[in-house]
Structure formats: structure tokens, C-alpha cells
């Protein structure tokens with residue numbers, strides 16, 4: 001990804017700092033008799049650098065928003081889904097987008113997923129890379145401490161808001 005932006009190969013890895021955060025989340029979505037009324041997980045972006053997702057390959061449910069339309073993420077057996085998170089969106093000055101996604105429920109089948117969240121060391125600050133900021137493309141986001149970002153991102157998420165928008169300059 002760094003290569004695509006003409007950054008040093010290790011640019012994003014170096015940003016992780018000495019104590020990057022990694023944690024695993026297992027989500028269980030029971031069958032839901034009224035899927036049209038209940039989300040498994042409401043629309044959000046991930047506050048991570050990246051999220052690596054292992055989903056049950058016998059059932060879909062993950063959807064991504066593009067140009068106002070919800071698309072099913074295809075289920076491919078033995079394949080991990082990698083979701084770009086807000087931290088990459090900030091560091092890439094908005095070039096890589098952290099997609100809005102959600103999980104819908106299913107009336108007949110339960111679903112399980114395992115998400116691995118990777119985040120920059122919470123004590124570090126992140127901001128758009130200086131190499132990606134110029135007169136034509138000024139910095140889109142303010143500098144933010146990762147610890148503060150993570151805390152507030154989830155707070156905003158529970159209110160259905162996108163915290164990254166509040167960092168826009």
C-alpha cells in the first residue's frame with residue numbers, strides 16, 4: 001500500500017510504533033426472525049489501521065456502502081477479508097478510504113465472525129503523511145492522538161456518527 005503512494009516500503013509499518021494494538025473480536029449473530037428490522041452491526045467505519053476478518057463461509061451478511069448503494073461482500077471459502085480503517089485514511093490523506101460497512105441478519109442461519117484489529121500505538125499521534133500534502137492537496141485531517149481517536153470513535157459509532165468527519169480541516 002505504501003508503494004502505491006510512492007512512500008517508503010515500510011512507511012505504514014513504521015507508523016505503528018513500539019506498542020501497536022492488536023486484538024481479536026469474535027461476533028455472534030443469532031438468527032433473527034425480522035432481518036428487515038434488525039441489523040447485526042449497524043453502519044460504521046473501523047477505527048483501525050486495518051481489520052482482518054474471518055467470516056463464516058456458508059453465509060453472507062457483510063455489506064459495504066459504495067455511491068449510496070449497499071453491496072454484498074462476496075463469501076469466498078478460505079479467504080480473509082481485509083478492511084482498511086480510519087487510521088490509514090488519515091495517514092494517506094484520504095487517498096485510501098475506510099469503507100462504511102454493516103452486517104445484516106438472517107432469518108434462518110446464525111453467523112460467526114472473527115475480526116483482528118490492528119492499530120497504531122495508542123500513545124502516538126497520526127496525521128496525513130507530509131509526502132502526501134501539498135498546495136494542490138492540503139492536509140484533510142487534523143493530527144490526533146490514537147488513544148483519543150479510539151475512545152471517541154466508538155462513542156460516536158454508538159450514536160451512528162463517523163468520528164473521522166469531525167477531524168476534517
Ligand SMILES: O=C(O)CCC(=O)C(=O)O
Pocket residue numbers: 025027041046051053055062101102103112113115
Ligand atoms: O462480522 C463481520 O463480518 C464484520 C464485523 C465488523 O465490521 C466489525 O467488527 O467491525
Ligand SMILES: [Fe+2]
Pocket residue numbers: 044045046051101
Ligand atoms: Fe467493522
